[in-house]
Amino acid sequence: MPLQKCELCSSQPLREVAVSRWVNDPSDVERLTIEICAKHYQRLNKSGTKGVKQRGYYYRIGFW
Secondary structure (H helix, E strand, C coil): CCCCCCCCCCCCCCEEEEEEEECCCCCCCEEEEEEECHHHHHHHHHHCCCCEEECCEEEEECCC
16 A cells, blocks of 8 residues: 655645645636645645645635
């Protein structure tokens, strides 16, 4: 079984989270379920609806 890691870094994931991901337009979102570490979960949770830019995409928790 391969080692699991956070989708946004190389840390061990904390949990699987439903996220919205977009490039420029927040109304044109891609809906994903990814595994993220505690650090990135906290950042995404704090950002609210504006999202956090990471690796060329903006991410926010939830599908709304």
